[in-house]
Amino acid sequence: MRAIGLMSGTSLDGIDAALVDINGSGLTTTAHLIDFVTVPLDDALKEQIKLACDPKQSTVPLICQLNVRLGHAFLGACRTLCEKAAVPVASIDFVASHGQTIWHAPATDPLNNSTLQIGEPSIIAYGLKTTVVADFRVMDMAAGGQGAPLVPFTEYILYQSQQKHRLLQNIGGIGNVTILPKAGELQDVWAFDTGPGNMIIDQLMLDLFKQPYDFSGQTAAKGKIIPKLQQALRNHPFLTLSPPKSTGREVFGKAFTQRLLAEYATEKAEDLIATATDFTAFSIADSYLKFILPAIGSSDIEVILSGGGAHNHTLLRMIAAYLPDGVTLQTQDDLGGSSDAKEAVAFAILGHETLQGHSNNAPTATGADRGVILGKIIPNPWSHTAYQI
């Protein structure tokens, strides 16, 4: 089946649209990425989204209208993708759209456990004359979950192996890992944040070199480890916390980097980047050694790296050096996947499972009471497709 997966993140980088051929279903699913595009959001739309996300400035007419405007933007991204890939719009069997999150407030009280994604899927369905699956997070929350993360399910579907334990390590701003034990079931999947990803490195590159990130890890490669800083970073309390655990900008963000720069002002810039890179590598490897290997053993382990950090060769070299021989490292790009398209592809697969009538959350990852079928199906309004209940 040919699908388009759509994702628009809270960073407002643009609309990710992935054209994917999907075969099989459940554990036999294979997904072939045909093409991928990130369509930037125009400034007016970006401004409206920021207002809609603001508890003080958001209003009901704004949210109502933005739902429609984003629907048209998503439709436009699908058309752009088809044009780029030179495939006819009519060949798209369905679109799966995450939407734009404008509020996400998980809570243990069911009456308060809420999330809001907008970008009217009816507009996509009408414009492309196709079926759309959308609004995935609310059903997981109806089942008592946090509505996130949803990606561990598709990671399980795509990467579960009978021969190997697989660790899917994403290195975005924050590092997070999904553990797929060898020959495991969905309920054996677990996931947690390993610590900083590129967050500290990127902030230091900006402050010290006016660059957004350390291209390919070249700056870190030129520096030397600062032993005192290395030791101080390894004493960070997050590393000793047992999973499940999560972290973010409030722990390893700008304030953290500013304190670090103030204390180590006399050190060479390259050495600071090298030591920060070492810390990210160490925090990842240390998580494996402390929490994962004791649970699954230390052989037949394959780590698959994705996210921006997977392009940092110095970081990858450091991670490899910290890990025992039984652990092999690969990047998602090595495997023929695309780090950038990963989330959009994931939603295409989630939508495909919804259409198959398969439950497609990972309750051990979201905290839901049970597996449920996520999403709403918008029938192709130009067709006469019946739904047998």
Place this chain on the structure above:
Amino acid sequence: MRAIGLMSGTSLDGIDAALVDINGSGLTTTAHLIDFVTVPLDDALKEQIKLACDPKQSTVPLICQLNVRLGHAFLGACRTLCEKAAVPVASIDFVASHGQTIWHAPATDPLNNSTLQIGEPSIIAYGLKTTVVADFRVMDMAAGGQGAPLVPFTEYILYQSQQKHRLLQNIGGIGNVTILPKAGELQDVWAFDTGPGNMIIDQLMLDLFKQPYDFSGQTAAKGKIIPKLQQALRNHPFLTLSPPKSTGREVFGKAFTQRLLAEYATEKAEDLIATATDFTAFSIADSYLKFILPAIGSSDIEVILSGGGAHNHTLLRMIAAYLPDGVTLQTQDDLGGSSDAKEAVAFAILGHETLQGHSNNAPTATGADRGVILGKIIPNPWSHTAYQI
């Protein structure tokens, strides 16, 4: 198929829930109303809805949370209905939910043509372990329509006749009529507002008798027509406008009644009620004589009355007196239907058509470019139902 139809109107009177057995589909649809309940909204929820509808006070966290709280309220209404009707929840094949409109802004520009109904249907689906169809208006608007009125489609489905022209006259605050020509197709259906329904009568009853409405038309029956006022009312420009036309509180609301009371301050209260009732009756009959009968002829016409005004016997008598012999009058209650349950039943039927894969808007009523399948299908999250595209 056994369905629950849910409607919660902007008047915030409560959640209407209708238990309906539906057989056939399309023009062969028959709907048998098993039970009906209106569950009042609690005060806190009512207050939150009012805030969410207010362009100045609404905020994204409020709307996000209210979506969840209303979802639970709708789920509760379904459970209350099943209990009242003594049917097991497990016997419900699907729920069709209109939701609570918090903003509706039809516009000719597609980027601005928007509406927002909330009350998370995933919560109903999870709680009842059933399929839900929801969010009907957005697809009609994606197709260029105004998202309203949606009821003419179900009126066509239920009342279209090969033997008779049928006029479905609703008498709420405003009067509106749907015309189903004998042996007509969906595209032959038309609808328009006839003028005031109970709006003037109710406001006068409140001002003159401190009562919310004229029970059974008893006050009007005691009064006499005031010829000067009768003539003045009949000169109202709305009566000469050609359909399609619509009116509302801004024309026949409180300000209109206040001007009337000021000018006719010396008249007897009963006489004012009688004359206002005569005006409603005349505006309905006059619409038929001016606009409908010239189009469909003056025989084999059956008028079916619904809404609060259908309980006003003086009004019904007056309407009958103004119409020629070829026109017969009945109330929806005479036919075994229920005026109060009408909209909730309509959404159950719309949801049923969605599940059958039938387009279920009436483009001649909403202005949509074409027929489309309205609504989003939320799969029963406890089942394994596949959707074949």
